Amino acid sequence: xxxxxxxxxxxxxxxxxxxxxxxxxxxxxxxxxxxxxxxxxxxxxxxxxxxxxxxxxxxxxxxxxxxxxxxxxxxxxxxxxxxxxxxxxxxxxxxxxxxxxxxxxxxxxxxxxxxxxxxxxxxxxxxxxxxxxxxxxxxxxxxxxxxxxxxxxxxxxxxxxxxxxxxxxxxxxxxxxxxxxxxxxxxxxxxxxxxxxxxxxxxxxxxxxxxxxxxxxxxxxxxxxxxxxxxxxxxxxxxxxxxxxxxxxxxxxxxxxxxxxxxxxxxxxxxxxxxxxxxxxxxxxxxxxxxxxxxxxxxxxxxxxxxxxxxxxxxxxxxxxxxxxxxxxxxxxxxxxxxxxxxxxxxxxxxxxxxxxxxxxxxxxxxxxxxxxxxxxxxxxxxxxx
Numbered sequence: 001x002x003x004x005x006x007x008x009x010x011x012x013x014x015x016x017x018x019x020x021x022x023x024x025x026x027x028x029x030x031x032x033x034x035x036x037x038x039x040x041x042x043x044x045x046x047x048x049x050x051x052x053x054x055x056x057x058x059x060x061x062x063x064x065x066x067x068x069x070x071x072x073x074x075x076x077x078x079x080x081x082x083x084x085x086x087x088x089x090x091x092x093x094x095x096x097x098x099x100x101x102x103x104x105x106x107x108x109x110x111x112x113x114x115x116x117x118x119x120x121x122x123x124x125x126x127x128x129x130x131x132x133x134x135x136x137x138x139x140x141x142x143x144x145x146x147x148x149x150x151x152x153x154x155x156x157x158x159x160x161x162x163x164x165x166x167x168x169x170x171x172x173x174x175x176x177x178x179x180x181x182x183x184x185x186x187x188x189x190x191x192x193x194x195x196x197x198x199x200x201x202x203x204x205x206x207x208x209x210x211x212x213x214x215x216x217x218x219x220x221x222x223x224x225x226x227x228x229x230x231x232x233x234x235x236x237x238x239x240x241x242x243x244x245x246x247x248x249x250x251x252x253x254x255x256x257x258x259x260x261x262x263x264x265x266x267x268x269x270x271x272x273x274x275x276x277x278x279x280x281x282x283x284x285x286x287x288x289x290x291x292x293x294x295x296x297x298x299x300x301x302x303x304x305x306x307x308x309x310x311x312x313x314x315x316x317x318x319x320x321x322x323x324x325x326x327x328x329x330x331x332x333x334x335x336x337x338x339x340x341x342x343x344x345x346x347x348x349x350x351x352x353x354x355x356x357x358x359x360x361x362x363x364x365x366x367x368x369x370x371x372x373x374x375x376x377x378x379x380x381x382x383x384x385x386x
Contacts, residue, residue: 012036015267016104022296146172328380
């Protein structure tokens with residue numbers, strides 16, 4: 001695209017930094033300014049609930065390398081966007097102009113309670129450091145939410161010798177991993193002493209100052225020294241409310257990550273069409289990287305090598321000594337083809353065909369099994385027949 005001399009990236013996230021790097025890789029030689037709300041240099045989030053929380057990885061290990069020719073401004077947040085004047089208003093009273101804009105403002109932890117209760121969430125590096133310090137003095141931990149993050153938090157707390165209870169409205173991980181893999185995780189969790197409770201009528205934090213998870217009817221579920229909630233996230237789009245950009249649980253993009261002329265988006269803030277027609281977000285590390293490359297190409301007027309949805313998404317988690325990596329549609333349905341290893345031994349390479357004839361991909365999973373992400377992705381694209 002002609003006329004681009006200054007590109008502003010709102011969000012010093014994995015997606016924001018990857019987009020900036022891709023812009024340089026594609027030959028953009030103008031000014032790139034990356035704005036980060038946190039005081040830290042850019043860092044990656046997946047280790048926060050695992051190695052950083054347990055202390056097996058140093059805090060410094062999460063920092064991302066950034067190009068020397070990219071201007072990084074930390075501890076400043078975007079509060080408003082004027083797309084017609086091409087300016088971003090900042091919370092320090094200043095503003096910055098742009099020729100091209102990358103929206104990578106990410107998301108923040110959703111809180112279970114809006115009240116002033118002792119609710120711990122984990123989203124940032126500061127969150128992880130603070131929780132690690134609190135865990136050192138705790139014996140009992142309650143986790144609300146049994147998704148990837150909730151179970152990773154439970155696994156890390158159990159690894160540190162804590163008594164852990166996980167509470168959710170549905171069977172943990174079943175909506176992401178399917179019955180076979182979620183059952184494997186729950187069995188491994190039980191072997192470490194983690195207790196799993198299902199509260200179909202909902203979960204809340206007690207209001208009376210007690211550190212307790214309870215049903216919405218007030219029945220106690222878990223008392224603990226620390227109550228951690230992992231109940232999803234909220235896209236950071238408040239600064240865009242007056243911009244007239246399309247918003248629907250995030251920033252609406254097309255298949256090239258374009259939001260509007262000269263504006264693209266990538267990462268956890270991106271809103272995509274789901275299989276049921278509703279828009280949804282898929283806040284995962286691999287999606288942030290793939291969207292970053294597409295967004296950078298689009299902003300520069302290049303034809304992206306791939307579009308959103310062309311390749312199977314990639315996911316991974318590490319819980320209770322299980323390293324599970326998946327590519328393709330989640331959750332997988334039915335019985336898998338065991339390509340190598342053994343399900344009973346928790347060391348296997350598995351594949352599922354597409355759930356419907358119209359589905360573009362099947363699913364491939366590696367459980368404690370050495371295989372590269374590209375090979376696993378290729379397997380999801382071409383799964384074997386049963």
